[in-house]
Amino acid sequence: MAEHGITPIVMPKWGLEMREGTVADWLVDEGARISVGQPILDVETDKISNAVEAPDPGLLRRRVAQAGETLPVKALLGVMAEPEVSDADLDAYIAAYEVPAAADGDDAAPLYIWTTVDGLKVRHARRGPDTGVPVLFIHGFGGDLGNWLFNLDAIAEVAPVIALDLPGHGQSDPRLPGTTLTDLASFVARFLDAIDVPRVHVVGHSMGGAIAAQLALAQPARVASLALVGSAGLGSEINSGYIDGFVTATSRRDLKPVVEQLFDNPALVTRQLVDELLKYKRLDGVPELLGALSRTLFTGGRQAAQPALALEGLGLPVAVVWGASDRIIPASHAANAPPGARVAVLPGAGHMVMMEKASDFNALLRGHLAES
Amino acid sequence: MARKISMKQAINEAIDQEMARDPSVIMMGEDIVGGAGGDGERDAWGGVLGVTKGLYAKHGDRLLDTPLSESAYVGAAVGAAACGMRPIAELMFVDFMGVCFDQIYNQAAKFRYMFGGKAETPVVIRAMCGAGFRAAAQHSQMLTPLFTHIPGLKVVCPSTPYDTKGLLIQSIRDNDPVIFLEHKNLYGFEGEVPEASYAIPFGEANVVREGKHATVVTYGLMVHRALDAAAALAKDGVELEVIDLRTLSPLDLDTVLESVEKTGHLVCVDEAHPRCNIACDISAQVVQQAFGALKGPIEMVSAPHTPVPFSPVLEDLYIPSAAQIVAAVRRSLAGGRQ
Numbered sequence: 001m002a003e004h005g006i007t008p009i010v011m012p013k014w015g016l017e018m019r020e021g022t023v024a025d026w027l028v029d030e031g032a033r034i035s036v037g038q039p040i041l042d043v044e045t046d047k048i049s050n051a052v053e054a055p056d057p058g059l060l061r062r063r064v065a066q067a068g069e070t071l072p073v074k075a076l077l078g079v080m081a082e083p084e085v086s087d088a089d090l091d092a093y094i095a096a097y098e099v100p101a102a103a104d105g106d107d108a109a110p111l112y113i114w115t116t117v118d119g120l121k122v123r124h125a126r127r128g129p130d131t132g133v134p135v136l137f138i139h140g141f142g143g144d145l146g147n148w149l150f151n152l153d154a155i156a157e158v159a160p161v162i163a164l165d166l167p168g169h170g171q172s173d174p175r176l177p178g179t180t181l182t183d184l185a186s187f188v189a190r191f192l193d194a195i196d197v198p199r200v201h202v203v204g205h206s207m208g209g210a211i212a213a214q215l216a217l218a219q220p221a222r223v224a225s226l227a228l229v230g231s232a233g234l235g236s237e238i239n240s241g242y243i244d245g246f247v248t249a250t251s252r253r254d255l256k257p258v259v260e261q262l263f264d265n266p267a268l269v270t271r272q273l274v275d276e277l278l279k280y281k282r283l284d285g286v287p288e289l290l291g292a293l294s295r296t297l298f299t300g301g302r303q304a305a306q307p308a309l310a311l312e313g314l315g316l317p318v319a320v321v322w323g324a325s326d327r328i329i330p331a332s333h334a335a336n337a338p339p340g341a342r343v344a345v346l347p348g349a350g351h352m353v354m355m356e357k358a359s360d361f362n363a364l365l366r367g368h369l370a371e372s
Numbered sequence: 373m374a375r376k377i378s379m380k381q382a383i384n385e386a387i388d389q390e391m392a393r394d395p396s397v398i399m400m401g402e403d404i405v406g407g408a409g410g411d412g413e414r415d416a417w418g419g420v421l422g423v424t425k426g427l428y429a430k431h432g433d434r435l436l437d438t439p440l441s442e443s444a445y446v447g448a449a450v451g452a453a454a455c456g457m458r459p460i461a462e463l464m465f466v467d468f469m470g471v472c473f474d475q476i477y478n479q480a481a482k483f484r485y486m487f488g489g490k491a492e493t494p495v496v497i498r499a500m501c502g503a504g505f506r507a508a509a510q511h512s513q514m515l516t517p518l519f520t521h522i523p524g525l526k527v528v529c530p531s532t533p534y535d536t537k538g539l540l541i542q543s544i545r546d547n548d549p550v551i552f553l554e555h556k557n558l559y560g561f562e563g564e565v566p567e568a569s570y571a572i573p574f575g576e577a578n579v580v581r582e583g584k585h586a587t588v589v590t591y592g593l594m595v596h597r598a599l600d601a602a603a604a605l606a607k608d609g610v611e612l613e614v615i616d617l618r619t620l621s622p623l624d625l626d627t628v629l630e631s632v633e634k635t636g637h638l639v640c641v642d643e644a645h646p647r648c649n650i651a652c653d654i655s656a657q658v659v660q661q662a663f664g665a666l667k668g669p670i671e672m673v674s675a676p677h678t679p680v681p682f683s684p685v686l687e688d689l690y691i692p693s694a695a696q697i698v699a700a701v702r703r704s705l706a707g708g709r710q
Binding site: 068171173174250251252253271279282283284285 | 374534538566568569570571572573576579582606609626
């Protein structure tokens, strides 16, 4: 990236659909020394707002983009350089900077693919290299593949990635193949059959983690490794107030405070995020299927099944990641990880740890995948 | 799955899906099938602008072409609704409501009340509204205030294909008479719409753009004018909050009040004539309920108190513009106290 000692800070691409973002605020001043992972500026997209973190250390010399500006992905936001780089060189670099055009394939390839499994249309996205064991991402209760918007592209740099909308979720058909973890895990296996993928690393968030663990128990040969994120299936506690609130909320006013519980920083819950969830929840059949799912999986306010407690003995590489301030499933469940698991509890993150601490999470996941 | 379709297609899809789901849904109107009595294709017209094209082939005689007698078929639809059907009556242009108004405001709107809550009238009356179509004074009016005035009627006027599908499905499922007004200049407007059925509840305004300096409250085509105004003002650092009421009855005043309490400045925009219109109504209610939050005069932007001109030049001048909204926001901000 660095050219003549100049490191550009560019508009990130968060998720498959992001084309542009708006600079909300700079968090560091010109002349400040920046460390890796430090939030540099806040960017808003039509889906979410988040901080752009420093990929490299350096001295912030120029804030090129101003607060309020809307710019395309990869547009120059700022430049870092050591003091010996002259202002004239910086000016020349900024003047000569061109936003790289989207690669031809980017727009040609469909963002999403729909595959029919057991009569149910399933939305999924595939990215990354053609070879290697793919990484399958399974979202949680009421979620969709968009929950991985800060992760898919980062992991696709090292391995093929597949993210799906579970049946009854996102833009897959609003119906369920059944309401138990076994039903859902065997559906995921048939989905993999349908897209002709024999073996995967599985990353599961929340309910998706319990599904991933169930899949590993049922078909161990199919699962190369497991990463369980704020996962269900490692204990019995769950915030039933959240589950009930999510199922029953019918308006933006009711849903927003419920969804805020997912994050350490509730300001991340934008109007657009709540609107997207409402659009999903208003589809015919969705409130009923969420109710049915929660009654089976979270009977009486407890997790009914804990498949991830039975992983010991499978000899499977397991990573367990939690947000320290998870208000949905307590981070203390990380202690129930199988022996030998790589466990990380990240401060400053809630249940959506893969969104709130995206770069830490991506680094952890890459490390886990490299060792698996 | 979601894909981009036009508002016209969204209307067609909503009716199609509700007819497939519920056999009591029927539809009547002038030329909504078309071709009856001729030798050619029955499904020839699909309504004056082709909105219902293709529905006859799927649902057959549940779509009924009627004579040019609005009072007869709107009355028939109201009666069928009182007897357990869920009729949709299409009126082409809202301007024709005059000939069937007794059936609407004095019959349909009164049944639940006058029969002690025992009667339900789940009828939807759809019609095109609004100016800009070069269709002259009798086919271009924005008559939303007339219906909003009547207790017992629900009044819907959507601005996007997504809202159109969800609000029309809600209208069909609703157990009260609903006046569903479609701005004809938005028929070609495209947006993302899920294929699956969904209903948007009435009485929930949509904050289509967030801002902290001033609030614009509007509905229908004017939502897009307000968004244009917001984009223009953003260049000068003025952040406009734009609220789309979506349904005028019931009205989501809470969302408006919350916004005004944040911004302190209100501009009400309505394509209808300025006397006793939605802008007046919102202004009056905000003054009554949130006077202390106002930091400047409320401004209103409406069409003039004249019939819609047929001259294209005059018609374009008649319709409230983004520039007028920008000017109104500036007046409110300039007249403000700190």
